[in-house]
Amino acid sequence: MAIPLLLVILLSGKIEVGAVELTLSPLSLTVLRGHEARFTCAATSQWTVMVWTLNNLPLVTISRETGVLPIGNPNVTAERSSTSQRDSWMLVLKSVERNNHGEVTCALQGIAMKTASLHVQEKGNVRIFGRDKLAFRGQSVVFECAAAGWYPQPNLQWQVNGRKTSEGEYNISSEESEKSLFTVTSNLNVTAAVSSDVDCLASVSALLSPLKSSARLTVVAEVVQEEADCTVPLALTGSLSALLLLALLCVCTVLCYRQRRQSKAGPQEAIRFDPSVFAIGSGAQVMRGQVNLGYASEGPADAAYNEINVGTHSQMDFVSFLKVPDVVSSSSLSLTNEGQAQLSLSDESPKTVRRITTV
Secondary structure, three states: OHHHHHHHHHHHHHHHHHHOOEEEEOOEEEEEOOOOEEEEEEEOOOOOEEEEEEOOEEEEEEEOOOEEOOOOOOOEEEEEEEOOOOEEEEEEEOOOOHHHOEEEEEEEOOOEEEEEEEEEEEOOEEEEEOOOEEEEOOOEEEEEEEEEEEEOOOEEEEEEOOEEOOHHHEEEEEEEOOOOOEEEEEEEEEEOOOOEEEEEEEEOOOOOOOEEEEEEEEEEOOOOOOOOOOHHHHHHHHHHHHHHHHHHHHHHHHHHHHHHHHHHHHHHHHHHOOHHHHOHHHHHHHOOOOOOOOOOOOOOOOHHHHHHHHHHHHHHHHHHHHOOOOOOEEEEEEEOOOOOEEEEEEOOOOOOOOOOOOO
16 A cells, blocks of 8 residues: 555646746846846746756845845846736846856756856956047058956957948957956058048947047148049140140230330320420410421421421420520511521620521
């Protein structure tokens, strides 16, 4: 009778174990050091005690009737989350450390057990040495970046104006410190073409977005003309400038020539239309002169030449007449058969005789 009873107990235990449905989520969790980690354990069968362990060390003990038993670690707590079908509890690690990396286990008093993995990563810093750079077009510029204090080894990437560079454009080297922290350095070679923003990015899987350090590459003389685009416009501009200069020289030459011709003809026209010439008659009248109607010129018969000649002699005689002293006395006045009028002017001792001929 004892043997069949033992078999019944064992079979009932197997049936109970097989009927338990235990779930643990997530099965793998990666968080950054100092952040919070949460695991949820749910069971559908009747249980009495739930035990949470980390790397086989007990963290929290939960009684289904009384709840969470006293916990000696203030960094660990548990929260109940019941549904209509399942009775579940959540393990909360408020601030994980590097030594929390390992296995998290949820066990139901020897009935069922589930295990999940906890990964703890550490975020370091990233920095570009030298910061902003100034370069001439076509010059090769090297940027150096270092990501220090990371665990595990971070993924390092370069971007130029928001575009990721290929792995062949930069090199990477890494080293591990005594605290199992990694430092990654990289050099990027950039050919200065246009002014650009250069970014160095470092990340691990637990980071929602990578850390970034930025620098500015400024290209000197960026506005210099392109080889193919500006050759024709420059040649056309030079040709037009030469043509305009030639036209300006031609205009200046014509104007200078016309000015010279006008300056040569100017004195003769001035003599021809000088009012002083026509004032000779009135001057002669004042000095009691008379017009010799029988005077004839001995020069060429050309009328224009005679007119200019008469005007010139009249002006010269009139100028000489104006040089006569203020006090003048007339001693004699005679007319000859040739129609010439002579005026004799004398003072107390007359020595000079001036003649005025009026036509």
